[in-house]
Amino acid sequence: MAIHKKDFDKKMEEVKKKLKESVVVPEKLKRTDKLCFKCYPGITCFNACCSGIRINLTPYDIFRLKNRLKMSYHDFLMQYTVPRSIDGTPLPITVIKMRDDDIKSCPFNTPEGCTVYSDRPVTCRYYPIGMAIMKHYEHPTGEDFFIKIKEDHCLGHNEPFEWTIDEWRADQEADLYDEMNKDWMEVVLKAKSLGIVEFSQKSLDLFFMVSSNLDLFRDFVFNSNFLNAYELEPELVNRIKEDELELLKFSLRWLRFTMFGEGNFTIKDEAQKKARDRMKAATQAKIETKKARDEELLSKTPEEIMKEADGGK
Ligand code: SF4
Ligand code: SF4
Structure with missing residues (x-):
């Protein structure tokens, strides 16, 4: 059946109107600003916000969820997540894999509510506040701000219950999550504020490992040269060996250091020398490869070079 332009335009107007209504205003709020909102199991829209969404998982989210489900990192990631990129960066992140239903x-x-409620991710805790806590990396003392998300299916905004943003964060334990993830957030915010930055594949792999799989990071620390490379207090080494949460905090501090050189890590002299030697050897190998290539080119006739550029045709 052909669609007339008039009908099409009318439909588009309806869609635009609906979209405008669904996210009313991205209102910018400070920590002390008030939010009128309440969510509870009996509310008519109960669970309406738990489908068709993207939930990025922070390192502490994954830690809590996989412990809640008594799963290994590997099994949790395989069963419940998919890899994506963090918007505006090449950094990989794990996202909850939504069900393949309508x-x-x-x-x-579930109809009864969230089965992991007390360990739900920080994005769910913040809702209806956007988790886009924008703090420009170059201005660490700059003002944090939050965005109110007002979607028409969410009736919690009609409830006469007032909080400041900070009261809401504390009530939802979002402040604890922010504290646990703070070094990781700094890495993400810095990557975002730097715009298009080229990270080496090794940096992206390290970021992904630390962000999503602490079991792999543990293996990296205790079964590689890691402990020979850094000056670490024996007491700290014991703590990260025995306590998974301490290992998580350590991993995020180290991530910040290894990606942006921030924080207090000391590389042992011998490891520094080895790293310098490796870099020198790699640079030398590059120079030699280029020299050999130049010499090869010089030994060829222009016709041979053209033929080669044409794929030998
Ligand atoms: S984790 Fe729980 S609160 Fe978050 S979207 Fe899923 S069901 Fe909803
Ligand atoms: S009030 Fe909003 S957050 Fe609560 S269940 Fe309804 S849609 Fe979800």
Whole structure:
């Protein structure tokens, strides 16, 4: 059936109107600003916010969820997540894999509510506040701000219950999550504020490992040259060996150091010398490869070079 332009335009207007209504205003809020909101199991829209969404998982989210489900990192990631990139950066991140049903609902969503509620991710805790806590890396004392998300399916905004943003964060334990993830957030914010930065594949792999799989990081620390490379207090080494949460905090501090040189890590002299030697050897190898290539080119006739550039045709 052909669609008339008039009908098409009318439909588009309806869609635009609906979209405008669904996210009313991205209102910018400070920590002390008030939010009128309440969410509870009996509310008519209960669970309406748990489908068709993207939930990025922070390192502490994954730590809490996989412990809640008594799974290894590997099994949790395989069963419940997919890899994506953090918007505006090449950094990889794990995202909850939504069910393959009509509404793409969250795998933890049931008619009775969230099955992992007390360990739900920080994005779910913040809602209806956007987790885009924008703090420009170059201005660490700059003002944090939050965005209110007002979607028409969410009736919690009609409830007469007022909080400041900080009260809401504390009530949802989002402040604890922010504290645990703070070094990781700094890495992400810096990557975002730097715009298009080229990270080496090794940096991206390290970022992904630390962000999503602490079991791999543990193996990296205790079964590689890691402990020979850094000056670490024996007491700290014991702590990160015995306590998974300490290992998580350590991994995020180290990530910040290894990606942006920030924080207090001391590389042992011998390891520094080895790193310098490796870099020198790599640079020398590059120079030699280029020299050999130049010599090869010089030994060829222009016709041979053209033929080679044409793929030998
Ligand atoms: S984790 Fe829980 S609160 Fe978050 S989207 Fe899934 S079901 Fe909803
Ligand atoms: S009030 Fe909003 S957050 Fe709560 S269940 Fe309804 S849609 Fe979800």
